[in-house]
Amino acid sequence: MHEWALAESVVETVLREAGGMRVIRVDLRFGELQQVDRGIFAAALADLAPGSGIDPSIFAIEVEEARFACRHCGRSWTLAGEGALTEEEREAVHLMPEAAHAYLRCPGCGSVDFEIAAGRGVLISSIEVEDREPVR
Numbered sequence: 001m002h003e004w005a006l007a008e009s010v011v012e013t014v015l016r017e018a019g020g021m022r023v024i025r026v027d028l029r030f031g032e033l034q035q036v037d038r039g040i041f042a043a044a045l046a047d048l049a050p051g052s053g054i055d056p057s058i059f060a061i062e063v064e065e066a067r068f069a070c071r072h073c074g075r076s077w078t079l080a081g082e083g084a085l086t087e088e089e090r091e092a093v094h095l096m097p098e099a100a101h102a103y104l105r106c107p108g109c110g111s112v113d114f115e116i117a118a119g120r121g122v123l124i125s126s127i128e129v130e131d132r133e134p135v136r
Helices: 002-018 038-052 087-095 097-103
Strands: 023-031 059-064 067-070 076-078 114-118 122-129
Touching (some): 002 023, 002 038, 002 122, 038 059, 097 114
Parallel strands (some): 023 059
Antiparallel strands (some): 023 122, 067 076, 067 114
């Protein structure tokens, strides 16, 4: 399960970036194409974060909708509706987002020449620390 490794990386990155300051909020953005199971990720945080001194309840997670943009006609679309994928196709795209080109076509012109404009990756959007001297 990649959620556990992801949670471990997020906690390590937050601690490094906080520089010893007490962390009071972390905003995360998960791209829809990553298919991160939020329940498993939360369980991993609950297991990992307390040992690091971080309260797992301070993590706020937003899912960024996948959006595609056709290079041929300029049309944009999402996976909702016109760009729907089967579960098997979603899994393939999750493992390798560029595989979207094998399963999707522009709903406007039928081209496979499109870019993944949003909805990829995992981003720590912000880390808020307590306004005081670092704890050493």
